[in-house]
Amino acid sequence: MHLQESIYVALDTLWSHKLRSFLTLLGIIISIWTLVAVVSLVQGVNQYVGDKIARLGSNVVSVTQFSLQEMTDQKLFRQAQKRNTRITLAEYQYLHDHLQLASEVAASSRRTLGTNLKAGNHSMTDVTVAGVTSNSIKLASFDVLAGRFLTPTDESHSNPVAFIGADLATQLYPGVDPIGQTLNVDGHNFLVVGQASVQGNVFGQSQDSFVEIPLGIYRSLYGTSDSLNVQVQAPSAALMPAVTDEVRVLLRSIRHLRYQDPDTFGIIGADSLMSLWHQLTGVIAGVMVGVSFVFLVVGGIVIMNIMLAAVTERTREVGIRKALGARRADILSQFLVESAVLSSVGGALGIALAYGFTLLAGALTPLPFSLPWLAVLLAFAISTSVGLFFGIYPAQKAAKLDPIAALRAEA
């Protein structure tokens, strides 16, 4: 009934004390800002990472020496180190020949640090050198831009041929068609037969700085002690669990593991990568949300304080309104609406700042930032509730004022 009047009075008061209102609202503004910004940040990064992980290959699981859990938990890792054995070429061959459900099984081995590539006068270091089976192109996230990928013949004859990423083409062969050129990898010459399409960056890390050579040559160059990474592709997403199970059963059987023994290898899928990621970002988001709630409580107390001051300042007004027929409930709702409006304005400012922040972050980073509507609505609701809650006590104080004493108060 008097909601419009109350909101009008609230906005008018807020506007007439701009600086005071702003200072009062700082706590709410900062807390809503961090809350919305963190949610949008986490969501943006999740989307980005999810997108990149999905691009690692659809419906693909990797068979590795250690599982993700073992790699991210020191205690588990130490236990696994004693138990897990590396994935051997024989095991790859066995999986390749015996997996019934999988549509493709490929193997690779790679190193990045310390590699040294030369072509003519140009050179690059720390390029990812990967030894791969020729069928790995079917699981790859890149396309063949020019030339060809490695063939089964290259594999069986151990031809010294190389398939290069886009970065190598531009840095080692500027202005020249790299196909047919010679590439020196750690002292050994290869013939460049194909070039990959551009994949871009993930977190500023180029995905185009690689060279792929036949797995056999790789193992003769760098030794056979590295564990292989076996990639298994399922025909469809629905068959992923079945394929994963089949891989586990086959590997356990050739490793002669008993029923109660734990796996001595790891199977990493896009979903396990994603869940690990969510675990990490969940912790960060949780801490930030906790911090912003502390701000929120502080902001609420500041609002309560300023509303108490407002009640004292406007005792005369309360007296006038009561004399003219305002009931307790009218005065109560007026001050409640006022503190709710005050804190919602703070919430709106916080949301606006968070929006500016996401725009800025979106412009400066490759992350796809957006302002999630649910978070915006929730933040607005939270800030309004804080105002309502911390406004109860001052509003009750105003509602209980004696009209005669209030009318006598200094204006």
Place this chain on the structure above:
Amino acid sequence: MSPPLPTSGLDPVPAATPPADDVVIQTVDLWKVYQMGSEQVAALRGVSIQIHRNEYVAIMGPSGSGKSTLMNLIGCLDSPTKGQYWLNHQLVSELDDDELARIRNHEIGFVFQTFNLLARATALHNVELPLIYAGAPAAQRAERALEALRKVDLVDRRLHRPNELSGGQRQRVAIARALINNPSILLADEPTGNLDSTTSNEIMALMDRLWDLGNTIVVVTHEPDIAEYAHRVIYIRDGQVARDEPTKRGRERAARTAPA
């Protein structure tokens, strides 16, 4: 020396029947006792008065006489310790806070010495305020507020704020606000106390006009020449009615209306 204080509200209240039709205000043995620390102080000691419809009454008395207390009770801003107060045939001495708020809204138009306008609201909005608490729809509010401002000749100042108006204009806004709900009584507390004599006369002339239009007016004042505008003066002293008599104007009017 002075009559004894009532020991409690349990004292039998003199049986009072609802007042006659044209009686707007009737108080029966009205007491107001304040607790000052351990001491009880009686501000009113059994006031019984009657005011009829379309009367113009002044309440006078020195400070400390209890006239402010009486005004607060008549204005339903306070409840008596003992006694009955009938306002427009309703026994308001028994009502609670919220019911009193409703009575103030519907039955009483206040005019204060210090105007008591909301400083940040326009004249129009100030006049609308009682309608808001009466629950009138917004469109009707503005229309009725404009009508009330027309009665006090301030339509052209409707969008001015109090600090942009002269004292006399502010009091006229307050009078328009007091009239907006067609109250049973217009209750003015020292309405000219903050005004110069020319403006005072203007305000009192306006009061006369409102009386002519049929309003019941009660003016609380300590200025004899303001009281002279009324037709009847009730003198309060030591919490009791000391005298209750017609003024010169009241006698003239009685003589005019008396049968020849």
